[in-house]
Structures are given as C-alpha cells and as structure tokens.
Amino acid sequence: MNTKSLVCLFLFVVSTVGCRHEHKHPVDFYYWKADVHIGETERNYFDSLACERLFIRLFDIDLQEGNPVPVAKIKRFDATIFPAEYVPVVFMTNRTFANMTDKKIDELAEHTLKLIRDIATVNRFPEIREIKIDCDWTTRTRNAYFRFLEILKERSAKKISCTLRLHQIKDKKQTGVPPVDKGYLMCYATSDPTGDDSANSILDISLLKAYTRTINDYPLTFDVALPLYSWGIVTNHLGQKKLVNGLSADDMQFPFFRRTGEYTFEVEQDCFLHGLYINKGFTVKLEEITPSLLTEAKQYLHRKIDHNYRIVYFHLSEGFLKRFTIQELK
Known part of the structure; x- marks a missing residue:
C-alpha cells in the first residue's frame, strides 16, 4: 500500500471514530408517580429535549398473604397530554417470584397483561408497542422471572423489555441474561443508602466503572437509564x-x-x-445528582459503550428537572 493510500485510510478511520464520539444520545423519561401531574415545566423539558417516549409506571406487584397482587396503581390521567409513545412499566418485587409454580407464573403473566390493557384503555393510551418490567431478580428467582417474561411476550405479542441492574451486568453468568427484546441499564442505586458507606449511594462513578468493565460483552441490546433524583438519609x-x-x-x-x-x-x-x-441531634446525609456528576457519568458511558443508545432519565418531575438546564440534559 503506497503512502497516499495509507493517509486516506488513516483519515477514514479518524473521521469514523470522530463521528461516533459526536453522536448525540436521544433522551426519554420515566414517570414514577401514582398521582399524575404534568405541569408546564415537565411539558417544556419533554418538548425541548425532543423526547419520543414516556416510560410510565402503572403499578407494582408484591406478595400479600402469600399471593402476588397489584399495589400502588396509578390514578386516572389523560395520556393524550404528550404526542408520544407511552411505554407501560410494572415494578415487581423479587420475592414475588420465590417458590412459584409454572401454573402460578402463567396466571400472573395473564393477570398482569390484563391490568396493563385495562389501564391503557381507560387512560387513552396510543398503541402499546413495548411493555417494560422492572425487577431486581436473583439467582434464586431467575428461572421463574424469566418464564414470566417469556409468557408475557407470547400472550401480549408485544416487544418486552426489562431493567438491568449493574450487578446483573457484571455477574451475568450467575444471574443469567433475561429473554427479552431489550434491556435498560440502571446506572443508579449503586449501593445501599442505609449502609455506612460515605459514597453517594445514588450514583458513585467509581462503582459504575467497576461494574461496567466488561459491559460490551453483554449479549443483549440495551439503553441507559440515569438518575435526576435526590434524597436525604436521616x-x-x-x-x-x-x-x-x-x-x-x-x-x-x-x-x-x-x-x-x-x-x-x-x-x-x-x-x-x-x-x-x-429532633435536635439527628443527622442528615444529603445525596443528590448534580449537573457535574451527571455529566461525568454520561461522558464515561459515551466513551465506554460501543453501540448507540438512548438515555432515559429518572424521572419527569419539576422538583428534579429545575436543577438542570435543557442543555445539561441533552
């Protein structure tokens, strides 16, 4: 290969890499309140960021007297407020799947799907294309949870997605890879907020890096979920x-x-x-996501992950949004 050809090849590689690193990750939001209130601030951020989807939690499923039941159901609202795709999300506790028979799993999938459809109909959802399940499954509950996902896909004929905790990415051989169409990597809740660790339990960059060292080996397409929320530990x-x-x-x-x-x-x-x-004498540890911390996380993930992905922020609420400019969330 002559010198001119080598130069052309070098310029092509550089321009290709440069284009990838200039890629802007499209933005969507979660909505996680049972009592829905979409105000001017929420609409402004959603529109200004050209969001296409709202991931809206419809209800949770937990055990009550040994049986899985829906709890904390979302109240009635008007889904036509955004000209967007609404993706229903169901949060399920890990203990829901402990000691479940195949028959019970099949029934749970059927009941879950029916309630999703009922809520979507009442609240005038546009066509549902995707159903997202949020569960922090373990090796003990893996088989039951994965069967639930398979049955849900079979009976819904929809795209099924689920959340991926950082430990489930890191320890994929032990926790398994869920049988879904897509995952959403939760880059938050990196440690226990009630522990004695001085780190920010919502998002600690060092832990994020440690858990994602082999992230590009994960055999499932995924988008990225990032936090905007804060709390105090009293x-x-x-x-x-x-x-x-x-x-x-x-x-x-x-x-x-x-x-x-x-x-x-x-x-x-x-x-x-x-x-x-x-009372006087109590202590408070404040944990929040600042614009600089969010930027650091986004820059690391952009450099680390070798495929294009969308960002889903948790979550669409005025109290959290007003801490960031539109530009800082792009």
Missing part, C-alpha cells in the same frame, strides 16, 4: 435510618441545620423535613 439517636425523598441543599438551612461535612448536616432544632418530624 439518622436518629438510635442509629435508625430513614430516606426522605426530594431533598436538596436548599432544605438544609440555618438555624435548623448545621453543616458538618460536604454532604452532612446535624439538626439544631426540632422541625419538619418534607413532612417528617425530626
């Missing part, structure tokens, strides 16, 4: 912990709170914190 005098959702640094104001660290505070006066009554 610890009382006995060391008991409670999560308070939606907290930000603006809530930690003098004279009720005294900063003891970059993200930690001590309660100086008895008060209410987002409806929770707390």
Whole structure:
C-alpha cells in the first residue's frame, strides 16, 4: 500500500471514530408517580429535549398473604397530554417470584397483561408497542422471572423489555441474561443508602466503572437509564435510618441545620423535613445528582459503550428537572 493510500485510510478511520464520539444520545423519561401531574415545566423539558417516549409506571406487584397482587396503581390521567409513545412499566418485587409454580407464573403473566390493557384503555393510551418490567431478580428467582417474561411476550405479542441492574451486568453468568427484546441499564442505586458507606449511594462513578468493565460483552441490546433524583438519609439517636425523598441543599438551612461535612448536616432544632418530624441531634446525609456528576457519568458511558443508545432519565418531575438546564440534559 503506497503512502497516499495509507493517509486516506488513516483519515477514514479518524473521521469514523470522530463521528461516533459526536453522536448525540436521544433522551426519554420515566414517570414514577401514582398521582399524575404534568405541569408546564415537565411539558417544556419533554418538548425541548425532543423526547419520543414516556416510560410510565402503572403499578407494582408484591406478595400479600402469600399471593402476588397489584399495589400502588396509578390514578386516572389523560395520556393524550404528550404526542408520544407511552411505554407501560410494572415494578415487581423479587420475592414475588420465590417458590412459584409454572401454573402460578402463567396466571400472573395473564393477570398482569390484563391490568396493563385495562389501564391503557381507560387512560387513552396510543398503541402499546413495548411493555417494560422492572425487577431486581436473583439467582434464586431467575428461572421463574424469566418464564414470566417469556409468557408475557407470547400472550401480549408485544416487544418486552426489562431493567438491568449493574450487578446483573457484571455477574451475568450467575444471574443469567433475561429473554427479552431489550434491556435498560440502571446506572443508579449503586449501593445501599442505609449502609455506612460515605459514597453517594445514588450514583458513585467509581462503582459504575467497576461494574461496567466488561459491559460490551453483554449479549443483549440495551439503553441507559440515569438518575435526576435526590434524597436525604436521616439518622436518629438510635442509629435508625430513614430516606426522605426530594431533598436538596436548599432544605438544609440555618438555624435548623448545621453543616458538618460536604454532604452532612446535624439538626439544631426540632422541625419538619418534607413532612417528617425530626429532633435536635439527628443527622442528615444529603445525596443528590448534580449537573457535574451527571455529566461525568454520561461522558464515561459515551466513551465506554460501543453501540448507540438512548438515555432515559429518572424521572419527569419539576422538583428534579429545575436543577438542570435543557442543555445539561441533552
């Protein structure tokens, strides 16, 4: 190969790589509230980011008296508010699938599908193309959960997708690869918020990197889910912990709170914190997603993942959205 040909080949490779790294990942949102309220802020972000899909949680499934039942069902709303594709999401507890017979699994899939269809009809969903299941399955429940997904696909004739936790990507040989059309990699909830770890349990970049070292070997197409939410971890005098959702640094104001660290505070006066009554001497650890942390995560994933993917933000709520500009979410 002559020098001119080598130069042309080099320029072609560089331009190809450059195009990939300039790729913009399209953005969608989750909606996770039972009482639906879509205001001007939510509509503005959804429209400005040219979102095409809203992943909307319809209900949870959990065990009650030994039987799987739907709980926390979404209240009635008007799905025509967005000219978008609505993807129904069902959250299912892992214990739901413990010790289930094949017959019970088949019945659960049928009942789940019927309730999805009923809610979609009442709320005027456009055509459903995809159903998404959210479950943190384990090696013990894997077979039952995977059968449920197979039956759901067979009886719905729809595209079936599911969430993928980071540990399920890392330990795919133990947890298995779910029989779905697509996965959604949850790049959040990286550790236990009630533990003693000083790291941000919502999103810790070092843990994200550790769990995704071999991510490109995962044999299933997936998009990426990223967090926008925040919370505070309140610890009382006995060391008991409670999560308070939606907290930000603006809530930690003098004279009720005294900063003891970059993200930690001590309660100086008895008060209410987002409806929770707390006493003097309690401590609060604030965990939130800042624009810089979100950007760092997105840049790492962009460099790491070798296929094109969409980003789904958790979730579409004014309280979280207003912390970011439109540009920061693109």
